[in-house]
Structures are given as C-alpha cells and as structure tokens.
Amino acid sequence: MDADITLTVDGAQQRLTVDTRTTLLDALRERIGNTSPKKGCDHGQCGACTVLLDGDRALSCLALAVAHDGAEITTADGLAADGELHPVQQAFLERDAFQCGYCTPGQVCSAVGVLDEVRRGWPSHASQDLTADPELSHDEVAERMSGNLCRCGAYANIVPAVRQAGGVQA
Amino acid sequence: MSAPARTPAGAPGHLTGPAGGGIGTDAQRPDGTLKVRGEFAYGSDLWMEDMLWGVTLRSPHPYARIRSIDVGPALAVPGVHAVLTSDDVPGAKAYGLELADQPVLAVDVVRYQGEPVALVAADHPETARAAAARIVVDYEVWEPVTDAIAALGHPRWNAVHEDDAEVTELSRESAHLHPEGNLVRHLKVRTGDPSPTADVVVVNTYEVGMQDQAFLGPESGLAVPAEDGGVELYVATQWLHVDQRQICSALGLPPEQVRLTLAGVGGAFGGREDLSMHVHACLLALRTGRPVKMSYNREESFFGHVHRHPATMRYEHGATRDGDLVYVKAEIYFDGGAYASSTPAVVGNGGTMGIGPYVVPNVHVDCYGAYTNNPPCGAMRGFGSVQTAFAYESQMDALAAALGMDPVELRCRNAMEQGSTAITGQVIDSPAPVVELLRRLEAMPMPDAAPDDLRHMPGGVSNTTHGEGVRRGVGYAVSYKNVAFSEGFDDYSTARVRLEVVGGEPVATVHTAAAEVGQGLVTVEQQIARTELGVDRVVVHPKDTQVGSAGSTSASRQTYVTGGAVKAACEAVRGQVLARAAELTGRPVGELRLFDGAVVGEGLELPLAEVLGDDAVEETLEWRHRPTEAIDPETGQGFAHVQYAFSAHRAVVDVDTELGLVKVVEMACTQDVGKAINPQAVIGQIQGGTAQGLGLAVMEEILIRDGKVQNPSFTDYLIPTILDMPPMRIEVLEYADPHAPYGLRGVGEAPNISSGPAVLAAIRQATGLPLTRVPVRPEHLTGT
Numbered sequence: 001m002d003a004d005i006t007l008t009v010d011g012a013q014q015r016l017t018v019d020t021r022t023t024l025l026d027a028l029r030e031r032i033g034n035t036s037p038k039k040g041c042d043h044g045q046c047g048a049c050t051v052l053l054d055g056d057r058a059l060s061c062l063a064l065a066v067a068h069d070g071a072e073i074t075t076a077d078g079l080a081a082d083g084e085l086h087p088v089q090q091a092f093l094e095r096d097a098f099q100c101g102y103c104t105p106g107q108v109c110s111a112v113g114v115l116d117e118v119r120r121g122w123p124s125h126a127s128q129d130l131t132a133d134p135e136l137s138h139d140e141v142a143e144r145m146s147g148n149l150c151r152c153g154a155y156a157n158i159v160p161a162v163r164q165a166g167g168v169q170a
Numbered sequence: 171m172s173a174p175a176r177t178p179a180g181a182p183g184h185l186t187g188p189a190g191g192g193i194g195t196d197a198q199r200p201d202g203t204l205k206v207r208g209e210f211a212y213g214s215d216l217w218m219e220d221m222l223w224g225v226t227l228r229s230p231h232p233y234a235r236i237r238s239i240d241v242g243p244a245l246a247v248p249g250v251h252a253v254l255t256s257d258d259v260p261g262a263k264a265y266g267l268e269l270a271d272q273p274v275l276a277v278d279v280v281r282y283q284g285e286p287v288a289l290v291a292a293d294h295p296e297t298a299r300a301a302a303a304r305i306v307v308d309y310e311v312w313e314p315v316t317d318a319i320a321a322l323g324h325p326r327w328n329a330v331h332e333d334d335a336e337v338t339e340l341s342r343e344s345a346h347l348h349p350e351g352n353l354v355r356h357l358k359v360r361t362g363d364p365s366p367t368a369d370v371v372v373v374n375t376y377e378v379g380m381q382d383q384a385f386l387g388p389e390s391g392l393a394v395p396a397e398d399g400g401v402e403l404y405v406a407t408q409w410l411h412v413d414q415r416q417i418c419s420a421l422g423l424p425p426e427q428v429r430l431t432l433a434g435v436g437g438a439f440g441g442r443e444d445l446s447m448h449v450h451a452c453l454l455a456l457r458t459g460r461p462v463k464m465s466y467n468r469e470e471s472f473f474g475h476v477h478r479h480p481a482t483m484r485y486e487h488g489a490t491r492d493g494d495l496v497y498v499k500a501e502i503y504f505d506g507g508a509y510a511s512s513t514p515a516v517v518g519n520g521g522t523m524g525i526g527p528y529v530v531p532n533v534h535v536d537c538y539g540a541y542t543n544n545p546p547c548g549a550m551r552g553f554g555s556v557q558t559a560f561a562y563e564s565q566m567d568a569l570a571a572a573l574g575m576d577p578v579e580l581r582c583r584n585a586m587e588q589g590s591t592a593i594t595g596q597v598i599d600s601p602a603p604v605v606e607l608l609r610r611l612e613a614m615p616m617p618d619a620a621p622d623d624l625r626h627m628p629g630g631v632s633n634t635t636h637g638e639g640v641r642r643g644v645g646y647a648v649s650y651k652n653v654a655f656s657e658g659f660d661d662y663s664t665a666r667v668r669l670e671v672v673g674g675e676p677v678a679t680v681h682t683a684a685a686e687v688g689q690g691l692v693t694v695e696q697q698i699a700r701t702e703l704g705v706d707r708v709v710v711h712p713k714d715t716q717v718g719s720a721g722s723t724s725a726s727r728q729t730y731v732t733g734g735a736v737k738a739a740c741e742a743v744r745g746q747v748l749a750r751a752a753e754l755t756g757r758p759v760g761e762l763r764l765f766d767g768a769v770v771g772e773g774l775e776l777p778l779a780e781v782l783g784d785d786a787v788e789e790t791l792e793w794r795h796r797p798t799e800a801i802d803p804e805t806g807q808g809f810a811h812v813q814y815a816f817s818a819h820r821a822v823v824d825v826d827t828e829l830g831l832v833k834v835v836e837m838a839c840t841q842d843v844g845k846a847i848n849p850q851a852v853i854g855q856i857q858g859g860t861a862q863g864l865g866l867a868v869m870e871e872i873l874i875r876d877g878k879v880q881n882p883s884f885t886d887y888l889i890p891t892i893l894d895m896p897p898m899r900i901e902v903l904e905y906a907d908p909h910a911p912y913g914l915r916g917v918g919e920a921p922n923i924s925s926g927p928a929v930l931a932a933i934r935q936a937t938g939l940p941l942t943r944v945p946v947r948p949e950h951l952t953g954t
Contacts (some may be wrong), residue, residue, distance in 0.1 A: 035215035036208025038436070039385040041468040044882035048386055057868040076208040089206040093198065096850050099858065100688025101205030101389040102436030108206055126633035143631075145895045149884070151386050151437050152688050153861030154854060 005069040009034055010078025020066045025049045027065035028075070036077035036105045049146035050106035050113075051075050052091075057113025059147075076105035079112065088112050088165040095161035099152035105153070107148045111162045114144040118166065136166045192324065192701035196850035201686070207614075212434035213390030214405035214465040221461040223295040224447070224454045227288040227302040228473055229280035230875025232314040232508075232543040234599070236278055236287070236307060244290055244306035249297040252457045253305065254289040259453065261422030266549070267412065267444060269354075272509035273718060274420045274449050280309070281508035284473025288687050291454040291462050300557060314543035314877035317503035319482060321352040321540045336836055354506050354539035355514040359593050359806030362532030364369055366497035368488025372568045376485065376561040377943040379871035381478040381862075383550050384889050387436015389474045390465035398428025400705075401452045406435040408442040410683045411719035418451045421456070425715070428452070429814035432713035438687035439862070440549030441475040443724055444511050472882035476511045476548030477872055478508050479504040479539070481557035487531035487565045493575050495534035495584045498525045498565075502558060504539045504547070511548030513539040518657050519554035522801065522810055527563040527604045527650035528584040533593045533765050533771055535806065543877045551862060552922045555651045560944055563927035567934065569611075573670060577931070578608050578646050585648075595807040598814065600844075601905035602914075604648055607818035607840040611646060614899050617836040620824050628824055628831035630893065639828035642835070645931025648818045649923030651920035652811035653916030654727035658800040661727070661812075662792050664718030665735035666711075669743050670786035671776070676778040677765045678703050678740075681711035684720035684732040689918060689950060690851040691728050694738050697847060702740030704764035726815060726916025729847055734911040735793035742789035751781050796909060800899045817920035819860065819928035822896075825936040830948025832868050832933055837925065838899040844907045844915030856900050856921045862926025865890045871945050917945040 003022045007015060007027070014032050025042070028034045028051070037060050040048035044062040051060045052074040060073075065091070079086035088111045098104040118140065123130045126143035134140055141162045142155075150158065191197025204210035256263055258276040263277050264270045276287045288305050292298035315321045391405030400423055407413050410430045418428050435442065447464040466474045486499040506513035521537030535774040550556075568578040585604035592596055620626065620640060624633050627640055655661040663736050666681040678699045686692045696708040711717075720732045744764055751769040752759045761771045768775040801808035820838040825831070839856050848853045869888040873880040881887045906913025911919070926944060934941045937951055941952040 010344065029215075033217070035211065035217075038208070038212070039214060039465075039467075040388075040436075041884050043468065045468075045883065046386060075824060076206065081208050085203065085206065089203075092206045093202045096196075096690075096854055098202075098205060099690070099854055100385070100387065100435060100437040101201070101210055102212060102385075102688075104205050105208030108208075125623065137623075142892045146891045147890060149386065149891060151384055151439070151862075151889060152854070153858030153890070153895065155861070155890075155895045156857045156898055157854070158892065 003066045005066055007068065010075055010081055018065050020064065022065045023061050024063040024068060025060035028060060034075055034077065034096065036075035038102055038105060040102065046103070047110060048103045048106040050109040050148065052109055052113060053120045058108050076108045079108065086112065088162070091161040091165040095157045096162065097157040098154050098163040103148060103150045107150065107158060110145060110148045114141065114162060115166045117144065134165050136168045145162045171465060181443060185628060186686065191697055193687065193697045193847045194258060194523050195697065197693050197697050197848060198268045198410060199690055201692060206770060210434050212387045212436045213404065214387060214800065216392040216404055216433060216463060218392065218394065218461040221463050222291040222293055222454070222458055223298050223453055224289055224296040224462045224464040225295065225302050225846065226286045226450060227290070227305050229276065229285040229287055231280060231282060231309055231311050233312040234280050234309040235312065236276060236280065237310055238308045238452050239288060240306040241288060241304060244301040247297065247301040247304065248300045249293045251460065252291045252292060252454055254453055254457060258457065259420055259833060262419040264418055265416040265445060265449070266510055267512050268514050269510040272546070281543055284545065285508070286450065289450050289454055291458050299708055309682050312438045312775055315352065316542055316544055316874065316877050318503045318540040318542055321542045322538060325570040342859055345586065352541040354510050354541060355517040357517050357537040357806060357842045359521055359533055359535035360804065364534065366488060366532040369491045369497040370569065370572050371486060371488045372565060372572050373486045374565065374942055376483045376555040376564060378560055379868050379945055380480040380547065380874065381550060381866045382472060382872050383437055383439035383441030383475065383885060385437030385441055385889065388468060388471040389446040391433060391451055392463045393455035394461045395455045395459050398427060400429065401455055403430045403448060404433045405430060405448055406442060408438050408685050408687060408724055409722035410685065410713065410715050412722065413445060413448050414715050416448050417452055418446055421452055429707045430715045432685055435687040438549045438723065440553065443549040443722055444476050446474045450818050460557055468884060469882045471546070472872070472879060478550035479513070479516055479547040483558065483561040485561050485565045487490055487569050489569055491573070491574065493529045493573050493580050493583050495528055498530050499534045500524050502535070502537040505542050505544055506539045507542055507544045507546035509546040511546050513548065516554040519652060520558050522806060523555045523650055523652065524558045524562065525593055527586045527602065527648055527816060529586050529590050532595065532768040535593070543870070544874055544902060545879065551859065552919045553725065555649065555923050556866065556926065559647065559649055559923045559927050561856060561932060563813045564930065567931050578612055581648060582608055588774045593806070594801060594810045596809050596811065600813065600909060601842060601906035602816060603903060603905055604816055606903065607816060607842065608646060608648065610840045610901055611818055611822060611838055614820070614838050620805040626828040628833040629829065634829055634831065635826050641825050643823050643825060643932040643934065643936025644823050645928045645935055646818065647924045647927035647931060649816065649920045651726070651815045651919050651923055652797055653813040653815050654725050655721070656798050656811045658798055661721055661731060662794040663720040663732040664790065664792050665732065665739040665741050666717050666788065667699065667739035668786050668788040668791040669737065669747060671779045671782050674779060675707060677707045678705050679709045679711055680736055680896060681717045682720045682732050682736065683713055683715060683717055684728050685713060685723040689855065691723070691732065693851065694729050694733055698733055699740055702737060703744060705767055717790065726918045727737065729914060730813070730916050731793070731795060732912055732916065733847065734795065737911050739789045739791050742791060742799055743787050746787045747781060751776055754781065755909040765780035774829050813915060815916050817924050820926040821870045821927060821928035821932040823932040827937055827951060830951035832946065834864055834894070834896045834929055836896045837864065840901045840903065841920055842903040842905050842915060843917050844910060845904050845913045846902055847912065847914055849902065852902055852917050853900055853918045857898060859918060859921030860898065860925040861890050861895050863922045864894070864929055867926035867929035867944050867946065869945055882911045904946055
C-alpha cells in the first residue's frame with residue numbers, strides 16, 4: 001500500500017509517495033537522496049542512521065516514514081546547512097573523533113541530541129543526582145552515546161569532542 | 171557512460187585538506203569535513219539514475235552437492251533483468267588471493283553456508299530479493315567437516331576439495347593446495363636441539379574463537395558498463411589491483427577494460443582484502459547493460475567476507491629454574507574454512523611469530539592451515555599473530571607462576587632486543603625495545619581502587635552486585651608482528667607526483683592506488699608531499715587503477731610502502747625542479763632546496779612560479795622495501811620479514827566472580843612506532859587496535875554449529891561500545907628503523923595483538939582460573 005507524505009528534511013520540504021513499509025532511513029537515502037544517515041545494520045543495533053526527528057535523536061531505520069508524515073528531520077548534513085560546521089562537527093574534527101567516518105553522521109546527530117537532553121535536565125543512568133541538572137561528565141556522555149557503535153574505536157576521542165561541543169573544557 | 175551521479179568523495183572529486191602540516195605533525199585529514207557532514211560517499215551511497223540492484227542467493231547448507239538450479243521462477247518476476255549462475259561466468263570460474271580455489275558462483279558443490287550460488291538484478295532491491303527466493307536449488311546435503319584438526323586426519327573421500335587449485339602469481343610463498351587432503355599449508359620451524367630438556371615445563375592447549383571484522387559500512391559497490399565493452403567498478407576495498415586482477419580473470423577481460431575506483435570505505439580491518447560483490451556486480455552490469463549496485467545488509471555481511479581464523483594451539487615451554495627459556499614446542503592449527511583466501515600467509519605469520527618476542531635456543535613449531543566447511547577465514551588485523559599471542563603470552567604467565575617469578579620479570583629476562591636472532595634465524599636489525607615497553611608500563615600509575623558506586627562495577631547500571639564477589643586483576647602482554655608482506659613477496663607501491671603552479675599557487679598532486687580505509691593514509695600522503703616539496707597545498711587524487719598498484723592496505727604496510735613511494739616520487743620531482751632552478755640561477759643543485767613554495771638558497775628565494783611557469787613536473791615510480799626471502803620448508807629459516815612491530819599492554823580488570831562479568835577498568839599501551847608521521851593518527855590506531863583486541867578477549871565470537879553461523883547480527887555478535895572501552899594511558903616511542911622511510915614502523919596491527927592477551931591475563935589474575943579460551947564467557951568464570 002502506498003501513502004503520500006510530506007517530510008521537511010534539512011529545511012527543505014519533500015512530498016513523496018511511499019510504500020507504507022518504507023523506513024524513514026530508506027525514504028531519506030533512496031527516495032530523497034540524502035545519504036548522510038548510514039545503514040550499518042538496519043536493525044537499530046549500531047546507531048549509524050541516527051537523525052534528529054522533530055528535534056529529538058531517533059534511529060531512522062526503526063521508524064516507518066509513513067508514521068512521521070509532517071515531521072521535521074535534520075541529518076548531519078543539515079546541521080551544517082549554511083556551510084558552517086555545527087560545533088559538534090567542529091569538535092569531532094578537532095578531537096579526531098573518527099577514522100573511517102561511517103558511524104560519524106549518526107554519532108554527530110546523537111551528540112547534538114545528547115547536549116540538548118542534558119540542557120533540558122533529563123537524567124540518565126549515570127547521573128549522580130536524578131533531580132539535579134546533569135553535568136556533562138565523562139560518564140554522562142559515555143552513557144548517553146552508548147547506542148552508537150564505532151568499530152574504528154575512536155570512543156576515547158568522541159567523549160571529549162561531545163564535552164567540548166557542550167562547552168566543557170576537557 | 172557517465173560517472174555515477176553520487177560519486178565517491180574519496181574517489182572522483184579530489185581531496186584537498188587544510189594547509190600546513192608536514193610529517194610529524196597532527197595534520198588534519200582532508201576527508202574530515204565531508205565525513206562529519208555525512209557527505210563522504212561510501213560504496214553504499216553510490217547512485218545512478220538508471221541503475222539496477224543486484225542481490226546474491228547463498229547456500230543455506232555448509233556442504234552439499236547442487237543437483238540442479240531452476241532460475242525460471244525468478245526470471246518471471248516483473249522487474250527482474252537478469253539471473254545468473256556459474257554457467258554465466260565467462261572467464262575463470264574460481265578466484266582467490268593466493269590460490270584460485272573459490273568459485274565466483276558455486277560450481278556443483280557448495281562448501282560453506284552462505285556460499286554464493288546465483289545472482290539477480292532487478293529495478294528494486296526488494297524485487298531482486300523476492301526473485302532470488304524463487305530460484306529453486308536442489309541440494310544433496312552432505313555432512314560438513316567442521317573441525318580443523320579432524321579435517322587434516324580425514325581420508326580423501328571426505329576431502330573438502332577434490333581438485334588442485336591454480337597457484338596465482340600472488341602467492342606470498344611457495345604453498346600448494348594439497349589435492350590429497352584438507353591441508354592448505356604446513357609451516358615448520360626447527361632450531362637447536364630436537365629433544366631438549368628443562369627444569370620447569372608448562373604445557374597447555376589454547377583456543378581462539380572466530381572474530382569478525384564487523385566494519386560498519388557493509389560490502390558495497392556500483393558497476394557501470396562501459397562503451398568499450400568493459401566495466402567501471404566503484405567499490406570499497408583494500409587493494410584495487412588485486413581485485414582488478416581477479417575480476418579480469420573471472421570476466422575474461424584485459425585490465426584496460428576493467429577500471430576500478432575506490433569508493434568510500436567504512437572500515438576494513440582485513441575483511442575487504444578478498445573479493446565480495448566485485449565480480450558479481452560486474453557480471454550483472456555487463457549482462458544487463460545497466461549500472462548495477464550491490465550493497466549487503468548486516469546479516470549478509472557476516473557471510474560476505476572472510477573472518478579471523480579460529481585457532482587451536484598446544485604449547486610446551488621449558489625453562490631453567492632461573493627463568494631462562496630453554497625451548498618452546500608449538501602445534502598451531504588455523505581453521506581456514508572452505509577456501510584458502512590468505513590462509514597460507516596467516517600460517518606463515520602464525521608460525522614464524524609463534525613464540526613471541528623472546529629469544530629461545532630450541533624451537534619446534536608446526537603450524538597448519540586446514541580446509542573445513544566452516545566460513546572461509548583470511549585477513550584480519552593482526553593476521554595470525556593475534557591468535558598465537560594469546561597462547562604464547564598465556565604460556566609466559568603460566569611459566570612465571572610455575573617458577574614463582576613475576577611475569578614481567580620473566581618476559582624481560584627472555585625478551586629479544588636489537589641484534590637478537592628470531593626463530594627464523596633472522597637477526598633483528600632494528601630497535602626492538604621489548605624490555606622498555608614493559609618497564610614503562612610498570613612505571614605508569616595504577617587506576618584507583620574500585621569505587622563504591624555500583625554503576626562502576628561489572629554489570630554497570632544493571633546493579634548486579636554490591637561488590638561482594640568483585641576481584642581486581644592486572645595483566646601484561648607484548649606483541650610482535652611483521653610489517654608489510656613477507657617470505658619473498660614482491661611488495662611494492664607506485665606513486666605519481668606532480669608539481670605545478672595553479673593560479674599563482676604551487677600545488678602538488680599525489681596519485682596512488684593505496685586504499686584509504688579510515689586509517690588516515692591520505693593525510694600521510696599529503697604530509698610527505700608537504701615535507702618533501704615545501705608546498706602547503708597537496709591534492710590527493712582519487713584512488714584508482716589508472717596508476718600502478720600500491721599493494722594492499724594491510725599488514726601495517728601503507729605508511730611504510732606507499733609512504734616510501736610518495737617520498738621517492740617527491741624526491742624525483744624535487745630533483746627536476748632544482749635542476750631547472752640551477753640552470754636558471756647558475757647555482758649548483760646541492761645549494762638549493764624547496765621551501766614554502768620557492769626554491770631557496772643562500773641569499774636566494776625564487777618562487778616556484780618563476781621556475782615552473784606553465785609547466786608541470788611529474789614523476790611516477792615504483793618503490794620497494796628491501797627484499798625478503800622464502801623460508802626453508804623443513805626448518806623455517808630465512809630472511810622472511812622486512813620489519814617488526816612491537817607494542818605492550820597492561821590491562822586492569824574488575825571481575826564479578828559470582829556472575830562471571832568482566833569490566834575492563836583501564837588499558838595502558840606502549841608502542842614503538844619508529845617515527846610518528848602523524849602522532850594523532852598513531853594514537854587513534856592504538857586506541858582502535860586496543861578496542862578490537864579487548865573485544866576478542868571478552869565478547870566477540872562468530873558461533874558456528876555444524877558449520878552454520880548462529881549469530882549474524884549486532885544483537886548477537888557483540889562489539890565493544892563506548893561503555894566497554896576504558897580510559898587509556900598511551901606512550902609512543904620513536905626509535906628509528908634505519909631501513910625504513912623516515913625510520914617509521916607500521917602501527918596498525920601491533921596494539922590489536924597485545925591488547926587481548928593482557929585482558930585475559932588480568933582476568934586470570936583476578937580469578938585464579940587457567941582460562942585457556944577466548945573470548946572468555948561468563949560460564950568460564952563461574953564454572954556453570
């Protein structure tokens with residue numbers, strides 16, 4: 001069965017007709033031609049497909065496009081839409097927080113989501129005090145980024161990159 | 171035919187990075203901005219308007235005869251453009267890195283679960299998959315051979331291969347496929363007394379499970395039929411020219427008609443040294459006359475590439491009461507799976523590196539690679555040395571315990587150094603600071619004791635313990651690995667370097683076929699050109715087969731060999747430019763040099779624009795490291811390896827002995843890199859190698875039952891997450907190797923080798939258990 005949907009991707013409105021079984025990831029990559037989110041596993045195990053969905057980080061391979069009609073989606077490419085890199089992207093560059101780069105767009109979107117969640121005061125398993133504003137500690141960042149695999153093993157640089165982008169001098 | 175609409179950024183479209191940064195600096199990678207935006211086009215991102223999608227039908231059985239294949243039902247599916255079987259392979263039906271024994275598509279027999287049987291091209295990937303499922307294959311299922319040792323004892327009637335394979339020109343040594351059985355290679359090392367005796371003897375048998383490279387970017391590429399009847403292939407790979415040679419053979423086309431360009435590579439770690447979808451996509455493109463894209467999903471990726479060889483190893487170490495090693499006897503079995511891949515070379519490394527970086531007068535090593543009906547195994551980071559390191563380092567700990575000695579003391583007492591003789595009879599003729607690596611680790615501060623916070627204990631936020639059964643352990647291990655290709659292989663790289671002035675600014679262009687897989691080789695190429703030519707702006711040309719082979723991105727060799735080639739080509743260009751300048755100025759060449767975009771000498775600064783005008787100076791040359799030689803087949807003696815890499819790890823772990831959970835608290839690593847061309851990238855390699863070694867020690871294994879893979883997903887095959895990787899302390903030593911460019915030493919593999927054995931040693935110390943198998947699972951620790 002097909003359905004007509006509208007998605008706003010990196011600021012541009014896209015109208016498309018999709019088979020209702022189409023994932024958001026496939027809609028982005030194969031229909032809209034935005035290959036910034038990557039397909040590492042297609043099962044929600046690796047995090048490479050992470051995008052910002054109406055502002056929150058989400059695994060686009062586990063979302064059906066038709067369920068998000070009208071949604072606003074930002075990919076890593078869209079974070080740098082005006083040609084300037086997002087502070088998270090700049091920090092990933094400066095901290096050498098990747099090698100092959102395949103997981104990186106997902107890591108970057110995830111990190112932007114993390115910083116926003118911390119700003120909003122959302123606690124995590126690593127939070128010292130569940131009622132206080134969480135601090136952007138090493139443990140907080142690692143816990144919150146743990147859904148994004150990096151096989152090159154750049155983890156040791158990802159944590160400081162995210163903290164740096166969040167304004168922590170590390 | 172036009173180029174792909176979405177082209178590989180590491181390929182067409184030149185890479186230029188931020189200016190500044192010669193060798194020895196933390197120069198930024200030129201592909202960095204593209205990567206953080208997701209604009210860097212990997213193989214799976216390629217796209218053309220009129221392309222078809224190819225999929226592979228694979229065998230569900232590890233061992234079976236194919237009675238018949240009926241492709242009719244698949245061809246009848248609307249949207250299907252082609253269905254191919256082995257009958258449609260126009261050239262050689264089999265390929266392989268060292269022995270051409272692996273069918274492009276199964277011929278009569280399938281020898282492992284997942285072996286490609288047929289191909290489908292359709293206008294949508296789901297159509298292609300649905301059509302592939304309609305192909306009717308009638309199998310006569312046979313009982314698989316699944317144990318490497320048993321396979322070698324089997325009589326001919328149960329041989330996995332019946333025919334002798336053609337030995338390709340690529341064979342790294344004189345190995346033969348034995349038609350009489352399942353032996354791929356038997357390597358012998360014999361030194362000293364054949365019947366030595368010692369005061370103290372320890373004997374143990376070790377096992378290492380099958381590890382997967384688990385690169386995140388699955389096997390992908392796009393084949394585009396060309397007007398000359400040939401094909402252009404954009405593919406994520408490690409060695410374009412060895413791919414090209416095998417593809418040409420299968421397609422029956424000359425190299426001029428099979429042109430490869432490197433697509434973005436989402437990690438490799440050895441798993442892309444063999445062909446995957448390369449020939450398949452080309453066959454479909456040539457048959458349909460349309461571009462064909464193939465991109466494996468995660469499950470298929472587990473079947474689509476070779477893995478790290480599982481190993482079973484029996485070691486006997488003898489020493490004097492004072493702790494001097496007297497002898498080592500080792501029997502090492504590598505399960506090569508159904509096809510040879512690089513098993514002969516893995517056996518070569520496993521055997522010749524098989525006792526570690528120690529001096530031992532009497533050595534008896536038998537190292538075997540066997541065919542079975544398990545998944546084919548081949549290259550993975552550490553290549554034969556990872557497995558043996560678990561055994562020999564565990565033996566050093568066992569021996570230390572038997573002697574009542576400190577394990578580090580025992581290692582230092584027996585460590586090789588520059589001038590020592592390896593078990594191949596080769597004298598180690600460059601620095602071998604094994605003792606210093608260990609002593610520096612010992613001197614590093616230890617992490618704090620386990621905190622009271624339950625979340626920092628094994629089991630983490632699951633709150634599985636209050637600490638009652640938690641024990642801390644510390645372990646050490648050393649690695650020892652040959653750099654570059656060994657045993658007489660003609661190991662070279664080709665570099666083309668051009669220097670010209672564009673818009674008033676001097677620009678160097680570096681063109682090699684060396685695969686960038688994330689390690690940062692493109693950065694290193696720029697750094698070398700900046701240093702040698704004194705220019706800021708260096709363009710890295712797309713990696714393709716329009717220039718000669720660079721050899722493989724493996725064996726920790728590219729910075730050494732392609733780096734050497736780029737350096738040599740730059741020197742040749744510089745020689746020409748300085749000769750021109752000498753002619754212009756009347757100064758002798760010896761008084762001139764290139765600096766900051768100009769030819770400079772005493773009181774002279776002549777901009778390159780004035781020397782070159784509109785001319786470009788270009789040089790292309792092949793560069794070789796000093797030759798190695800084949801080892802004696804009976805004694806294993808010979809100048810087998812060009813260079814050795816050394817690293818050492820100290821691991822600190824907390825183990826919940828009641829639940830069998832392990833938390834690695836800290837990893838410390840020391841490594842000699844000769845010269846850090848890019849110190850930041852060196853650290854990245856140490857971190858990444860450490861993570862993959864840790865993974866093999868405590869979590870990573872492809873589980874095989876009756877030849878069938880049980881866990882082909884990231885839910886069931888676990889790789890380390892950011893929470894599994896502890897903080898690291900790293901010290902990098904730079905003792906120049908006088909034989910290597912800039913004195914550098916290959917970096918990528920050594921830390922992958924010493925990391926896991928150090929973790930294992932730490933768990934052993936925490937638990938007091940012998941632990942002879944990796945990965946260590948909870949039941950090994952609890953005895954349940």
